[in-house]
Amino acid sequence: MRVMWEELPTPVRSAVERRLGGRVTIAEAIEDGLTAAFIARLHTVGGGEVFVKGVPITDGDGHAAQLREVAAGALAPAVAPKTLWHFETCGWHVLASTVVTGRYPSLAPGSPDLPLMADALTIGRCRIPAGALPCYAQRWERWGSRKKLVPLRGGWLVHGDVHRHNALVDSAGRRVWLVDWAAAARGPAWLDIADTGIRLMEEGHDAATAVRWARTVPAWRTATAEALSAWCEVRCRSWTARIGARDSEPSNARLRAFLAATVA
Ligand SMILES: Nc1ncnc2c1ncn2[C@@H]1O[C@H](COP(=O)(O)OP(=O)(O)OP(=O)(O)O)[C@@H](O)[C@H]1O
Ligand SMILES: [Mg+2]
The missing domain is CATH 3.30.200.20 (Phosphorylase Kinase; domain 1)
Structure with a gap:
């Protein structure tokens, strides 16, 4: 309340x-x-x-x-x-x-905010000490074996909940701030980029364009096929368990399409 x-x-x-x-x-x-x-x-x-x-x-x-x-x-x-x-x-x-005065970015196709989001995920990349935040992989332990979750480990700061209402474009329209670090974790450098790619698809991008955008962020090159497959699998499983097979299908289909486009 x-x-x-x-x-x-x-x-x-x-x-x-x-x-x-x-x-x-x-x-x-x-x-x-x-x-x-x-x-x-x-x-x-x-x-x-x-x-x-x-x-x-x-x-x-x-x-x-x-x-x-x-x-x-x-x-x-x-x-x-x-x-x-x-x-x-x-x-x-x-x-x-501190207060950020600005507006939510648009993640829709053709938006001038897309490179600003890519910049934010580039500038925000930072290594953090062990124990500074919960381990990202642990969040998914119910949905994947320890072995499967190994590629979701890492030593980088993960925002963990990137979406357009947790981002603000400054009033000059020059940069994006990421707010709401409540889901922050220690994990792989590519994680927020993959999550944002899915947000792009929710805003109308097809999978290939979302992956093309992800590739503009330097840390994307650290995302291996094995890691992305584990990410996709645990996310689909947990979402299905949460809202049921039928209701989770649109979101899970986006994840699978994104994953498929990463190898295309
Ligand atoms: N530092 C800030 N300066 C200005 N506005 C902010 C700032 N941080 C957050 N906001 C605004 O407040 C809104 C809510 O903040 P925040 O997302 O941190 O709350 P929350 O309750 O944790 O949200 P959620 O529903 O995502 O869990 C944001 O969507 C953003 O519009
Ligand atoms: Mg929020």
Whole structure:
């Protein structure tokens, strides 16, 4: 359930205002986003502005997601807004980052945002230490044997949930920021590129064009046939288990078509 600024417990609001160094004058609610209970752009009396997300600690999944976002923020990926602070108080975990002013990219065929997405996935590539974030392969352990999941291991920062509402084109239209690092993990360098390729197909690209786009991102060359096949298989299996064979077919068919186009 979404909570407005005024509905947050008073001690939580006071703690936020202390961190901001002034009273909140405007709390702009954000329509998008489903996970965090509280999301807003907060404007302070001094004219400052921050993006804030909060979850009750009793929401185990939401809290874990927020902690992953904090861990990813500490790695300071060049394409992420800067994490400013985070704290827990009175049963809430609150996280603040710099505000990105911009719009969602279009991933449709012919969009001028497509090279900007490719640039973001190039610039955002960074190696991270073991243990900094959960292992991406582990996320899929229910859906594939340990052996099958080996190629989904890696030492790179994975955003893990790239879609157009987790990306923002800056107001100059020059670069894409990736937001919402709640699904961040440590894994292979090609992972977000493959996921974004599927997003392109959801927006009307055929598989061959989506793969052509993926090839414009340098780290794509690290995606082996074996790795892509494992990625496709575990994703199809888990989606089928989640929503049933019939409903998962359109999405699974996209994954299989993308996989087939990678060897064409
Ligand atoms: N730093 C930021 N500056 C400005 N707007 C942001 C920022 N981070 C996120 N947003 C906006 O807020 C929306 C929701 O944020 P976010 O995706 O982090 O929330 P969420 O609840 O985790 O979402 P999801 O439903 O994807 O789990 C984003 O789609 C984006 O429009
Ligand atoms: Mg999001």
